[in-house]
Amino acid sequence: MSDIHTLSVQDIIKPENLVYEKTKLMTDKTLSYCPGCGHGTAHRLMMEAIEELGKENDTIGVAPVGCSVLAYEFMNVDMQEAAHGRAPAVATGIKRVWPNKLVFTYQGDGDLAAIGTGETIHACNRGEQIVMVFINNGIYGMTGGQMAPTTLPEMKTSTSPYGRDVNMMGNPLKMTELIAQLPGTHYVTRQAVHTPAAARKTKRAFKKAFQNQIDGKPGVSFVEVVSNCNSGWKMTPIDSNKWMEENMFPFYELGDIKVDGKLIEK
Amino acid sequence: MGELKLMKGNEALAEAAIRAGVDGYFGYPITPQSEVIEYLMAEKPHDRTGMVVLQAESEVAAINMLYGAGATGKKAMTSSSSPGISLMQEGLSYLAGAEIPCVVANIVRGGPGLGDIQPAQSDYFQSVKGGGHGDYRLPVLAPASVQEMSDFVPLSFDLAFKYRTPVLIVSDGLIGQMMEKVELFDTMPRLTDEEVTARYPWGTNGKPKGGERRIMTSLDLDPHKLEKHNFHLQDKYRTLEEDEVKYELIDCDDADYVIVAYGSSSRIAQKSIQLARKEGIKVGLLRPITLWPFPKKQINALIKQGVKGFLSVEMSAGQMVEDILLTVGDRTKVAHFGRYGGVIHSPEEVLEALKQKIIGG
Numbered sequence: 120m121s122d123i124h125t126l127s128v129q130d131i132i133k134p135e136n137l138v139y140e141k142t143k144l145m146t147d148k149t150l151s152y153c154p155g156c157g158h159g160t161a162h163r164l165m166m167e168a169i170e171e172l173g174k175e176n177d178t179i180g181v182a183p184v185g186c187s188v189l190a191y192e193f194m195n196v197d198m199q200e201a202a203h204g205r206a207p208a209v210a211t212g213i214k215r216v217w218p219n220k221l222v223f224t225y226q227g228d229g230d231l232a233a234i235g236t237g238e239t240i241h242a243c244n245r246g247e248q249i250v251m252v253f254i255n256n257g258i259y260g261m262t263g264g265q266m267a268p269t270t271l272p273e274m275k276t277s278t279s280p281y282g283r284d285v286n287m288m289g290n291p292l293k294m295t296e297l298i299a300q301l302p303g304t305h306y307v308t309r310q311a312v313h314t315p316a317a318a319r320k321t322k323r324a325f326k327k328a329f330q331n332q333i334d335g336k337p338g339v340s341f342v343e344v345v346s347n348c349n350s351g352w353k354m355t356p357i358d359s360n361k362w363m364e365e366n367m368f369p370f371y372e373l374g375d376i377k378v379d380g381k382l383i384e385k
Numbered sequence: 386m387g388e389l390k391l392m393k394g395n396e397a398l399a400e401a402a403i404r405a406g407v408d409g410y411f412g413y414p415i416t417p418q419s420e421v422i423e424y425l426m427a428e429k430p431h432d433r434t435g436m437v438v439l440q441a442e443s444e445v446a447a448i449n450m451l452y453g454a455g456a457t458g459k460k461a462m463t464s465s466s467s468p469g470i471s472l473m474q475e476g477l478s479y480l481a482g483a484e485i486p487c488v489v490a491n492i493v494r495g496g497p498g499l500g501d502i503q504p505a506q507s508d509y510f511q512s513v514k515g516g517g518h519g520d521y522r523l524p525v526l527a528p529a530s531v532q533e534m535s536d537f538v539p540l541s542f543d544l545a546f547k548y549r550t551p552v553l554i555v556s557d558g559l560i561g562q563m564m565e566k567v568e569l570f571d572t573m574p575r576l577t578d579e580e581v582t583a584r585y586p587w588g589t590n591g592k593p594k595g596g597e598r599r600i601m602t603s604l605d606l607d608p609h610k611l612e613k614h615n616f617h618l619q620d621k622y623r624t625l626e627e628d629e630v631k632y633e634l635i636d637c638d639d640a641d642y643v644i645v646a647y648g649s650s651s652r653i654a655q656k657s658i659q660l661a662r663k664e665g666i667k668v669g670l671l672r673p674i675t676l677w678p679f680p681k682k683q684i685n686a687l688i689k690q691g692v693k694g695f696l697s698v699e700m701s702a703g704q705m706v707e708d709i710l711l712t713v714g715d716r717t718k719v720a721h722f723g724r725y726g727g728v729i730h731s732p733e734e735v736l737e738a739l740k741q742k743i744i745g746g
């Protein structure tokens with residue numbers, strides 16, 4: 120008889136061994152995102168931020184139309200599902216009648232920077248006290264990889280199969296730089312979630328954004344997350360992250376753009 | 386007796402919104418209803434009741450602000466006129482799908498397209514047949530006086546919350562712009578946050594401590610579940626058809642002929658009835674107050690009573706007449722008369738049309 124004790128999973132699951140735990144503000148529902156997609160990480164970081172700020176009972180989120188249309192299935196706070204592009208108007212409606220609650224939108228680039236451009240700019244211009252999270256993956260993921268307003272020049276999508284010809288199809292839109300110019304934005308930053316270091320920074324950004332709202336800082340706190348769409352880009356998750364670093368980051372530069380209502384000098 | 390005032394229809398609607406305890410009004414200017422938001426801004430309702438008023442960047446934004454506010458259990462309202470209401474159709478479909486209460490007033494003007502700014506009733510189809518996509522209905526109230534512009538605001542909110550549905554108030558540029566005496570109802574205090582939370586447990590206004598989160602959506606990717614949701618909506622619409630039909634009958638007891646007219650047209654038709662009766666023609670008026678649900682039973686009762694013809698009088702090319710025809714079938718005569726594109730018919734024209742299309746025709 121050997122007295123070598125084989126460890127079972129149950130032996131490991133002990134409070135003293137706990138190093139990391141899923142936030143209770145994420146439901147147990149299996150994420151609908153493609154394996155390797157950044158949406159899930161962005162969800163989790165946001166929910167961790169809200170949990171750590173102790174605001175789970177005072178938060179109302181607005182989900183977009185896009186791959187994250189089902190965000191309300193995963194985010195364990197009160198949620199509303201908006202029409203395509205209208206989340207900033209929906210959030211405005213909520214915040215204006217519940218000024219003491221935390222209100223956020225979570226939107227893709229098609230939602231926030233194409234069909235919802237008007238709602239985005241005007242919510243930012245009015246200085247709504249909300250958090251806007253902008254997932255920029257340079258493509259329409261949900262509908263199968265069509266060109267987005269943020270698609271890079273020469274980038275191939277199903278509606279720019281020979282690459283985005285900027286003379287014919289227009290230029291990629293830097294919505295985040297644009298809204299940073301508006302006096303109604305208080306905090307504007309661009310982050311990523313593809314590495315642990317990037318994720319940690321993004322979580323700090325989310326926390327700062329929500330803290331601004333808790334503190335009643337005037338205006339929108341806007342967090343862009345440059346993210347991958349490995350399915351839409353037709354790459355493996357690893358390749359997509361590499362491609363993102365090499366192509367997206369030089370165009371969509373990471374870092375704070377506006378802090379405490381002041382543009383950062385570059 | 387409430388406070389008596391001489392007011393424009395649009396102002397009465399705005400004052401009623403404050404008094405009815407509305408929490409948020411979101412609107413975008415358009416003639417002939419801009420007085421609503423102008424009145425509200427001038428009145429500082431936030432000081433009076435805590436009501437929020439916001440000028441949105443578009444009607445698209447306004448209707449979605451209603452979605453956000455209404456989905457939390459608060460009373461949200463907007464108003465616009467035809468082109469703006471067209472822009473709201475996407476939002477109305479989402480509101481109906483997600484079952485969010487709110488009130489939308491349409492002060493109808495001439496169309497199609499940019500049309501003109503004169504009164505019209507040519508948005509009937511859009512109001513009662515959908516307008517947006519999907520199988521849904523909206524209760525539609527049609528005021529015919531400045532008094533009703535005021536009274537129908539709280540009435541609409543009662544319906545909106547009882548059935549969790551957007552409610553339309555469909556008026557026209559004539560009622561919106563004209564001044565009449567109105568008896569204002571006493572201000573009803575706005576519900577407190579705690580009252581809203583207790584009364585409307587479905588409201589997405591922050592997950593209850595120790596409770597489940599709430600979701601407000603019109604999406605269900607499972608067709609069988611979505612069909613079930615549609616069954617539920619259709620049940621609700623059947624109940625509305627059963628219980629919430631509103632109408633007014635004038636001089637119908639002995640009538641051989643009945644004019645069916647709502648809003649401004651019903652005011653004009655009342656004069657036509659007097660002219661007809663002077664000539665010995667017994668004409669009555671059926672005024673639908675709810676355009677949907679439509680007073681079908683009342684039309685059937687009038688046929689039973691021996692009415693020999695119905696003239697639908699509308700400031701449109703003939704829209705409501707289709708609903709009358711659906712009810713009447715070939716049991717008796719049905720015709721339409723109306724001027725449109727912003728032109729208002731005279732009582733004499735209506736009487737003439739009655740003679741030609743119904744009595745003689």
Ligand SMILES: Cc1ncc(C[n+]2csc(CCOP(=O)(O)OP(=O)(O)O)c2C)c(N)n1
Pocket residue numbers: 184185186187203226227228229230231254256258259260261262267348
């Ligand atoms: C009014 C309307 N137009 C078009 C669509 C179809 N549609 C759904 S999602 C989407 C694009 C989403 O792309 P994005 O916002 O970038 O989000 P992602 O899926 O990439 O996360 C489109 C065009 C729709 N649902 N509604």
Ligand code: SF4
Pocket residue numbers: 151152153155156157158186256260261347348349350351
């Ligand atoms: S399609 Fe793209 S954005 Fe959508 S879940 Fe898949 S990888 Fe993510």
